[in-house]
Amino acid sequence: xxxxxxxxxxxxxxxxxxxxxxxxxxxxxxxxxxxxxxxxxxxxxxxxxxxxxxxxxxxxxxxxxxxxxxxxxxxxxxxxxxxxxxxxxxxxxxxxxxxxxxxxxxxxxxxxxxxxxxxxxxxxxxxxxxxxxxxxxxxxxxxxxxxxxxxxxxxxxxxxxxxxxxxxxxxxxxxxxxxxxxxxxxxxxxxxxxxxxxxxxxxxxxxxxx
Amino acid sequence: xxxxxxxxxxxxxxxxxxxxxxxxxxxxxxxxxxxxxxxxxxxxxxxxxxxxxxxxxxxxxxxxxxxxxxxxxxxxxxxxxxxxxxxxxxxxxxxxxxxxxxxxxxxxxxxxxxxxxxxxxxxxxxxxxxxxxxxxxxxxxxxxxxxxxxxxxxxxxxxxxxxxxxxxxxxxxxxxxxxxxxxxxxxxxxxxxxxxxxxxxxxxxxxxxxxxxxxxxxxxxxxxxxxxxxxxxxxxxxxxxxxxxxxxxxxxxxxxxxxxxxxxxxxxxxxxxxxxxxxxxxxxxxxxxxxxxxxxxxxxxxxxxxxxxxxxxxxxxxxxxxxxxxxxxxxxxxxxxxxxxxxxxxxxxxxxxxxxxxxxxxxxxxxxxxxxxxxxxxxxxxxxxxxxxxxxxxxxxxxxxxxxxxxxxxxxxxxxxxxxxxxxxxxxxxxxxxxxxxxxxxxxxxxxxxxxxxxxxxxxxxxxxxxxxxxxxxxxxxxx
Amino acid sequence: xxxxxxxxxxxxxxxxxxxxxxxxxxxxxxxxxxxxxxxxxxxxxxxxxxxxxxxxxxxxxxxxxxxxxxxxxxxxxxxxxxxxxxxxxxxxxxxxxxxxxxxxxxxxxxxxxxxxxxxxxxxxxxxxxxxxxxxxxxxxxxxxxxxxxxxxxxxxxxxxxxxxxxxxxxxxxxxxxxxxxxxxxxxxxxxxxxxxxxxxxxxxxxxxxxxxxxxxxxxxxxxxxxxxxxxxxxxxxxxxx
Numbered sequence: 001x002x003x004x005x006x007x008x009x010x011x012x013x014x015x016x017x018x019x020x021x022x023x024x025x026x027x028x029x030x031x032x033x034x035x036x037x038x039x040x041x042x043x044x045x046x047x048x049x050x051x052x053x054x055x056x057x058x059x060x061x062x063x064x065x066x067x068x069x070x071x072x073x074x075x076x077x078x079x080x081x082x083x084x085x086x087x088x089x090x091x092x093x094x095x096x097x098x099x100x101x102x103x104x105x106x107x108x109x110x111x112x113x114x115x116x117x118x119x120x121x122x123x124x125x126x127x128x129x130x131x132x133x134x135x136x137x138x139x140x141x142x143x144x145x146x147x148x149x150x151x152x153x154x155x156x157x158x159x160x161x162x163x164x165x166x167x168x169x170x171x172x173x174x175x176x177x178x179x180x181x182x183x184x185x186x187x188x189x190x191x192x193x194x195x196x197x198x199x200x201x202x203x204x205x206x207x208x209x210x
Numbered sequence: 211x212x213x214x215x216x217x218x219x220x221x222x223x224x225x226x227x228x229x230x231x232x233x234x235x236x237x238x239x240x241x242x243x244x245x246x247x248x249x250x251x252x253x254x255x256x257x258x259x260x261x262x263x264x265x266x267x268x269x270x271x272x273x274x275x276x277x278x279x280x281x282x283x284x285x286x287x288x289x290x291x292x293x294x295x296x297x298x299x300x301x302x303x304x305x306x307x308x309x310x311x312x313x314x315x316x317x318x319x320x321x322x323x324x325x326x327x328x329x330x331x332x333x334x335x336x337x338x339x340x341x342x343x344x345x346x347x348x349x350x351x352x353x354x355x356x357x358x359x360x361x362x363x364x365x366x367x368x369x370x371x372x373x374x375x376x377x378x379x380x381x382x383x384x385x386x387x388x389x390x391x392x393x394x395x396x397x398x399x400x401x402x403x404x405x406x407x408x409x410x411x412x413x414x415x416x417x418x419x420x421x422x423x424x425x426x427x428x429x430x431x432x433x434x435x436x437x438x439x440x441x442x443x444x445x446x447x448x449x450x451x452x453x454x455x456x457x458x459x460x461x462x463x464x465x466x467x468x469x470x471x472x473x474x475x476x477x478x479x480x481x482x483x484x485x486x487x488x489x490x491x492x493x494x495x496x497x498x499x500x501x502x503x504x505x506x507x508x509x510x511x512x513x514x515x516x517x518x519x520x521x522x523x524x525x526x527x528x529x530x531x532x533x534x535x536x537x538x539x540x541x542x543x544x545x546x547x548x549x550x551x552x553x554x555x556x557x558x559x560x561x562x563x564x565x566x567x568x569x570x571x572x573x574x575x576x577x578x579x580x581x582x583x584x585x586x587x588x589x590x591x592x593x594x595x596x597x598x599x600x601x602x603x604x605x606x607x608x609x610x611x612x613x614x615x616x617x618x619x620x621x622x623x624x625x626x627x628x629x630x631x632x633x634x635x636x637x638x639x640x641x642x643x644x645x646x647x648x649x650x651x652x653x654x655x656x657x658x659x660x661x662x663x664x665x666x667x668x669x670x671x672x673x674x675x676x677x678x679x680x681x682x683x684x685x686x687x688x689x690x
Numbered sequence: 691x692x693x694x695x696x697x698x699x700x701x702x703x704x705x706x707x708x709x710x711x712x713x714x715x716x717x718x719x720x721x722x723x724x725x726x727x728x729x730x731x732x733x734x735x736x737x738x739x740x741x742x743x744x745x746x747x748x749x750x751x752x753x754x755x756x757x758x759x760x761x762x763x764x765x766x767x768x769x770x771x772x773x774x775x776x777x778x779x780x781x782x783x784x785x786x787x788x789x790x791x792x793x794x795x796x797x798x799x800x801x802x803x804x805x806x807x808x809x810x811x812x813x814x815x816x817x818x819x820x821x822x823x824x825x826x827x828x829x830x831x832x833x834x835x836x837x838x839x840x841x842x843x844x845x846x847x848x849x850x851x852x853x854x855x856x857x858x859x860x861x862x863x864x865x866x867x868x869x870x871x872x873x874x875x876x877x878x879x880x881x882x883x884x885x886x887x888x889x890x891x892x893x894x895x896x897x898x899x900x901x902x903x904x905x906x907x908x909x910x911x912x913x914x915x916x917x918x919x920x921x922x923x924x925x926x927x928x929x930x931x
Contacts, residue, residue, distance in 0.1 A: 005294045005449065008507035009275045021276045025265040027457045028258060046474075106490040109405050109439055129474045138490035142438050146431060164463060168456040172421055175288065175487045179479035184431040187471075188347035188363055189389035190370050191237055197346055197393050198400065199431020199478065225876045232880065532863045536880035570874065572867025572881075573739060574830035592739065599741030609741075617742045623731075624700075625748035627756070630731040634703060649913060659872040663879040664910030667705040673698055676711065677726050 030165035046130025050182030218543035245472015264584035267520035284422025288484025322413025410436035465582035527577035697766035712929035769832025821851030825894035
């Protein structure tokens, strides 16, 4: 089924239905990863450059780290991705035991909007730019990394990818993918950089060293 | 509301630019230029990336029908709806219809130049639908009722005191002048609207034909809010935004943020393929993609001019343009300003409406040096000047007759060298009438347009005579 | 002994006789045998850049015929004029015509002055003496269309007594742009004033450039600003002893 716009295009270009598609020009070779330690260090450093807070953590320290975060950011209500790994780490339970009210990640958007903290994992990480790559699903809803004013991502080295190429090759079939590179920011008012305009103001990234 | 664009009065505006505009614009441009330079220095393969980016965009434009057809197929496969809008009016009609069918009363909008191009907000408001800009800069200028002064930071011409006053008046509050506080107020006000809007409208930076994916590059999170919270998402995107595949996208993502603001990547890059698939996750149940032509398919006819369609809307050209930096965005009379505006508007609105724009340049070439997809802007400017001055296959001349007559006279005088040489000998005669301090000032039209800004050196063509009569006599005169 | 033809440019002709004389002296001192075809008028750039391509053709033909009488290279004191000949003359004429062939030939042997000295004659020291603080404005077409990024500074480097100070925004357009000065005079004014401001704050007592057009604009602007800073064509500086 042709339409006016496609017809206009074809007429302008002198192409027909049968005109072949010429080859797309070559892309450069993707970047290869350096050592895991080097990639991890680079990733965590980039997060800091973006005004995020990053640290390495082992599972035994999670509870105390959460306690510190709750105090520092005055967290009263939180929502957590319902993934196997986060369940295994006991994140939701730990939060509850620390007195934080929990909302289901699938709760109504108004309830999610009352949460101060959203905790997610990541599907991939890009070290060069300090980017978290998140897919979305029923257990990993998009709003958790977006709506609360604090976003905590609990990640591990296996998620690292050297270049966007690798991420796209693996994730291009998703219905939704988001790259998160630092906390929300703007410079719209007199070029003063302001964090947390509509997205989270504070980004925490904890790299598990298991 | 018609599709004819009002005549763009660049000269008239440029004669009385309020000094605050260049001052503000230059603060933005120098920040972005510095950032860009730092990011470019980090990437030794920058020039290679630019070339690949240029080649891919070229290839895509030349095969646009194939890629758009594939895009439509893939978007529909993913459960989205594709609408084709040949004109701006058609695009407005489509969006209004979707809104009506879904009983939408409130729309939240993320920043989209395509929607500004079609003046969508006016149409929605006329139909009784509230359409709120949610990007902070766009929100501010929507409240202020002005246009954008810069492509990336549209409200940069407003001081924080002015913005505070604006918020106080429009929101019925007592807004402080601190930018951080003002942003917090915007966050609170807009949060409610995100959560309650019936429809989210966005633009798009790229459309990946391979999988039917919309790519949105943003910083604030409002783009994500608009396309996650409401049940309905409508994206209005120019047909020129299509790219072949994900591999191509890696090139553009490496080029875009670095060129625009000096970031490695913008804060949020979203990749949206159709409506949400699973229950229990957030996201729109319905996704509509409105593909906007509005003259782009016509621009494709022109092998030189169509390079303008390679543009990825980074704003790097504006950031280095000395003309733009001295007049700001309003002078260009359209949703898009700076060097790219000077070559897009005449092609989109015609060289009758935009005949002043191709001349709004000294052809210095700084823009071409920084364009991430190597659009040869000075070449296209000259090409469009030809269209204005003498007309071409696509358009008649729109140059006023007196200027064409002057050009004819000049051509005659310069081609028939005896006329030129006679004139050169006679011109010094007028010197005494205008001479002051070894300069000429206060000259009559048209030279007054020069001398009102700075004096002219006195006319003194003596070399020819010297060569013929003096020099031969003294071969070894020492230099002065 | 190398031969060359002098391309004096219309602005050079009207306003900068002494620069043209100095160009003659300098080239002859370097052993170049010079001729000057008097039929030359203008390269046609003002018409071409403003979209009057049809009206440029007769002007270009006059130029080409004037310089076709000799097969010696053509030297001009202006990057933009030379660029017009080198980069745009061939495109004015249909391929396969004798005019096109002539344009290609002329284009191939037209050089800007500093380009000719540094890249053809391989000369960087012309024995100039100029004990002053000098700053340099990089003209747009000279820099970007002709790609002459180091030639001027290479020559200035060899001038005895010269103290070079970097101009802030050295590569930013001065606002001349040919007819731009009369098409959008107020924008031209802002750009010129910006350039003058940077020249004054550089601390130099001399600003040098390789374009008669930029020179007219900047020199006039400096005078209007009441500045004693001297604006010179690089040729005049190189001719100083």
